[in-house]
Amino acid sequence: MAERGAEPEVHPVRRRALRAVRHLFSPLLPDDYLELINPLWTTKELRGRVEKIEWQGSQAVTVSIMPGFNWPGHKPGQYIRLGVLINGRFHWRAYSLTSDPEPEDGLISLSPKVVESGTVSPYLVHRITPGTIVRLGEIEGVFTLPDPLPEKMLFISAGSGITPIISMLRSLDHRQEVNDVVIVHSAHKADEVMFGDVLKDLDDRYPGFRLHLRITEHDSLFTVDQLDDVCPDWREREAFCSGPGEMTDSFLDHFEENGLSDHIHYERFQPVIGGQGKGGAGGKVHLTHSKVTAECDGDTPILEVGEEAGVKMPYGCRIGVCHTCVGTLLSGQIRDLRSGEVGGSKGDTIRTCVNTAEGDIAIGL
Amino acid sequence: MNKNMQKKSPFAHLTEEQILELEKEFDRIHEEVYNDLGERDRRYIKSVISAQRQLAVAGRVLLLASLSRTSWIAGTACLGTAKILENMEIGHNVMHGQWDWMNDPDIHSSTWDWDTASTAHAWKHSHNYIHHTYTNILGVDKDLGYEIMRIDPKQTWHPRYLLQPLYNLALMALFEWGVAVHDMDIDAIRRREKPLSDVWEDLKGISGKARAQIIKDYVGWPLVSALAVGAAQTASQGRMVKPRSEPIRQLLPGSAKRRTLSRLIGAADAVLPVAKRAFVSTLAANATANLIRNVWTHAIIFCGHFPDQTYTFTQEETENESRGEWYLRQLVGAANIEGTPLFHVMSGNLGYQVEHHLYPDMPSTRYAEIAPKVKEICERYELPYNTGRFGHQWGTVHRTIFRLAFPGGKPRSKPGPYKRTEDEKPPARLSEASRYRARMPASSA
Ligand code: FES
Numbered sequence: 126m127a128e129r130g131a132e133p134e135v136h137p138v139r140r141r142a143l144r145a146v147r148h149l150f151s152p153l154l155p156d157d158y159l160e161l162i163n164p165l166w167t168t169k170e171l172r173g174r175v176e177k178i179e180w181q182g183s184q185a186v187t188v189s190i191m192p193g194f195n196w197p198g199h200k201p202g203q204y205i206r207l208g209v210l211i212n213g214r215f216h217w218r219a220y221s222l223t224s225d226p227e228p229e230d231g232l233i234s235l236s237p238k239v240v241e242s243g244t245v246s247p248y249l250v251h252r253i254t255p256g257t258i259v260r261l262g263e264i265e266g267v268f269t270l271p272d273p274l275p276e277k278m279l280f281i282s283a284g285s286g287i288t289p290i291i292s293m294l295r296s297l298d299h300r301q302e303v304n305d306v307v308i309v310h311s312a313h314k315a316d317e318v319m320f321g322d323v324l325k326d327l328d329d330r331y332p333g334f335r336l337h338l339r340i341t342e343h344d345s346l347f348t349v350d351q352l353d354d355v356c357p358d359w360r361e362r363e364a365f366c367s368g369p370g371e372m373t374d375s376f377l378d379h380f381e382e383n384g385l386s387d388h389i390h391y392e393r394f395q396p397v398i399g400g401q402g403k404g405g406a407g408g409k410v411h412l413t414h415s416k417v418t419a420e421c422d423g424d425t426p427i428l429e430v431g432e433e434a435g436v437k438m439p440y441g442c443r444i445g446v447c448h449t450c451v452g453t454l455l456s457g458q459i460r461d462l463r464s465g466e467v468g469g470s471k472g473d474t475i476r477t478c479v480n481t482a483e484g485d486i487a488i489g490l
Numbered sequence: 491m492n493k494n495m496q497k498k499s500p501f502a503h504l505t506e507e508q509i510l511e512l513e514k515e516f517d518r519i520h521e522e523v524y525n526d527l528g529e530r531d532r533r534y535i536k537s538v539i540s541a542q543r544q545l546a547v548a549g550r551v552l553l554l555a556s557l558s559r560t561s562w563i564a565g566t567a568c569l570g571t572a573k574i575l576e577n578m579e580i581g582h583n584v585m586h587g588q589w590d591w592m593n594d595p596d597i598h599s600s601t602w603d604w605d606t607a608s609t610a611h612a613w614k615h616s617h618n619y620i621h622h623t624y625t626n627i628l629g630v631d632k633d634l635g636y637e638i639m640r641i642d643p644k645q646t647w648h649p650r651y652l653l654q655p656l657y658n659l660a661l662m663a664l665f666e667w668g669v670a671v672h673d674m675d676i677d678a679i680r681r682r683e684k685p686l687s688d689v690w691e692d693l694k695g696i697s698g699k700a701r702a703q704i705i706k707d708y709v710g711w712p713l714v715s716a717l718a719v720g721a722a723q724t725a726s727q728g729r730m731v732k733p734r735s736e737p738i739r740q741l742l743p744g745s746a747k748r749r750t751l752s753r754l755i756g757a758a759d760a761v762l763p764v765a766k767r768a769f770v771s772t773l774a775a776n777a778t779a780n781l782i783r784n785v786w787t788h789a790i791i792f793c794g795h796f797p798d799q800t801y802t803f804t805q806e807e808t809e810n811e812s813r814g815e816w817y818l819r820q821l822v823g824a825a826n827i828e829g830t831p832l833f834h835v836m837s838g839n840l841g842y843q844v845e846h847h848l849y850p851d852m853p854s855t856r857y858a859e860i861a862p863k864v865k866e867i868c869e870r871y872e873l874p875y876n877t878g879r880f881g882h883q884w885g886t887v888h889r890t891i892f893r894l895a896f897p898g899g900k901p902r903s904k905p906g907p908y909k910r911t912e913d914e915k916p917p918a919r920l921s922e923a924s925r926y927r928a929r930m931p932a933s934s935a
Contacts, residue, residue: 127595149710151702152603157596158547161540169596213532215593437587439600 130170165193206262268392286368457486513814578838728760
């Protein structure tokens with residue numbers, strides 16, 4: 126099944142009115158007709174209209190979106206799945222929300238950076254125009270500001286890893302809570318710094334805000350060894366780390382070695398597929414509904430194994446965030462391609478896009 | 491290939507290598523189209539869906555005034571057309587998965603339901619799977635005669651077939667119900683091969699669909715019409731529509747003729763009979779729209795496989811069939827109907843039944859585009875390409891139904907290999923065919 130947006134918060138009176146007349150429209154819903162007048166009016170899923178697009182450094186844009194119904198709000202640092210139509214097809218990707226969680230203009234925003242070989246980010250950065258209707262999925266993510274707020278904070282980011290942090294900083298600003306914040310942000314070139322002006326502005330306005338910008342074209346990469354120099358009191362701080370996997374890993378290890386693993390917050394935003402999991406056993410994948418059995422090498426997601434065997438497998442994001450691809454595990458063990466963890470017991474719903482077979486398995490798909 | 495098949499089949503002259511070549515050529519057409527799908531195709535299906543919904547709205551609105559003759563006719567026509575579009579170009583094709591590539595949950599085979607009596611689930615099994623896999627194999631493809639008719643001389647005669655012209659007439663009017671019951675696979679139930687729990691599930695599904703149609707077409711909208719007319723009549727103080735004399739007042743005992751009550755009754759007298767008439771005429775309009783849709787779909791569907799030109803197969807003939815042979819069976823087991831673009835939209839592009847059977851999952855709009863390529867293959871490999879005008883196809887179908895009601899009957903003579911005819915517009919077609927040929931590796935044919 127194709128992926129759908131999140132269910133919007135609709136006024137109960139409206140919901141009830143639509144329910145009352147729905148029999149007159151079966152097998153469609155009144156929504157299917159309302160949508161003809163305005164695509165944002167459907168209550169089947171949350172949609173939004175793109176209002177503006179602003180450059181954010183030389184390689185990224187900020188896309189501001191007005192949601193069709195009440196925006197449920199997000200926690201600073203969370204991400205959302207966005208569905209966009211490119212050449213007739215819907216594509217879904219997850220992006221950090223970069224807007225203030227309580228925006229005054231009601232707009233939410235996300236800030237994709239272009240990956241030239243990709244499909245969605247070049248579209249968002251170069252081609253999308255105001256007025257475009259997009260689908261908005263669930264808000265997810267555990268990389269958020271703690272409550273109550275820690276006294277002292279340290280943010281470490283690189284590249285587009287700044288995006289969840291910007292939402293956190295905006296929220297702190299909104300609440301007038303920028304008391305003692307250190308941020309170390311690295312970008313490759315000076316003109317690629319995302320949200321440079323926002324960071325500058327915070328730096329100007331708050332004496333407790335310290336910004337260390339590193340341009341890796343000239344400066345060396347920011348590593349754990351430099352932590353003591355840049356931020357001597359890092360042990361007293363609550364740290365938030367967002368950037369490429371290797372960077373996050375090295376800081377995680379460092380904090381752990383110092384017995385401070387509770388003090389660092391992070392999110393593996395883009396799962397690494399096929400990366401860590403190398404060397405699994407593999408096995409036969411039996412898809413019970415389709416009555417197909419295929420060989421799996423232990424490195425390929427079950428989703429792809431099924432597709433190669435000619436089965437129409439359900440999927441959405443293909444990176445483990447949307448849960449469209451789930452099937453019930455009927456027997457055998459699976460290995461998570463992101464963590465390498467082996468597990469699974471009968472009756473589990475598993476995501477076929479990020480799991481592979483560890484020995485023979487059967488799935489109700 | 492089976493020896494038996496080689497003798498009488500229209501592809502007996504093909505060598506195994508040629509069949510393999512053919513398989514590749516057919517695969518390539520599919521691949522070319524799939525690589526090219528995009529915005530243009532999406533725009534097409536979206537506009538058909540939106541046109542269908544607007545027609546449905548127009549029909550329902552016009553029928554609010556179903557007491558006016560003109561409005562009744564226009565409303566019924568709109569609604570009937572909307573229902574035809576909904577079943578044919580939208581429902582049938584969406585549920586084939588033709589639009590799944592868009593990854594749009596609103597237009598997807600896994601979520602779509604249609605305005606007809608069979609459930610999406612049952613239909614996808616009996617049609618997409620059984621009929622499209624085992625096309626025209628006697629005893630396996632249940633669409634051959636729909637288990638109640640003898641439409642191939644190879645089917646053994648039974649006295650019950652004497653009545654098949656009558657069944658056919660009934661089926662025409664009640665086609666959607668016929669399809670729904672057919673989906674249940676009565677044969678399997680009779681042979682006790684189907685678990686009762688499944689039968690129960692089917693019945694629940696069909697009655698759910700029946701309930702939905704009754705509530706919508708035979709209760710809901712007639713009621714809305716009645717209310718609308720009643721309200722207009724009240725607002726205009728009874729001047730909107732001249733009531734025929736059905737004075738409720740007369741039914742009351744004399745004592746009830748006090749002032750307020752009397753006025754109330756006066757009002758009811760003016761409103762109720764008119765509202766009742768509106769209810770009945772809207773109900774009749776909706777029933778007519780359903781009937782129009784049924785007769786039309788019956789005609790198109792029957793022309794797909796039962797005209798004289800099509801071939802049927804026995805189970806032995808199709809044992810161990812290769813993919814290329816599967817394509818060939820689809821090619822000669824189906825028949826096209828010629829017509830205008832509007833005709834093709836209204837028939838769900840099933841006028842391109844041949845192309846549809848070769849590529850059931852391909853977006854229907856592409857059938858017209860690939861037809862020249864399919865014909866070109868037929869010409870080159872000396873294969874039949876079955877097609878004819880609507881009246882002709884329909885005529886031969888019904889001639890068969892009448893003739894085979896009686897014992898005996900011979901297979902009608904089949905068309906020879908496809909040859910381009912004079913009146914087929916050479917410029918567009920020729921260039922298309924030659925462009926296509928230029929892309930193909932030199933063939934041994
Ligand atoms: S396809 Fe999205 S979670 Fe698997």
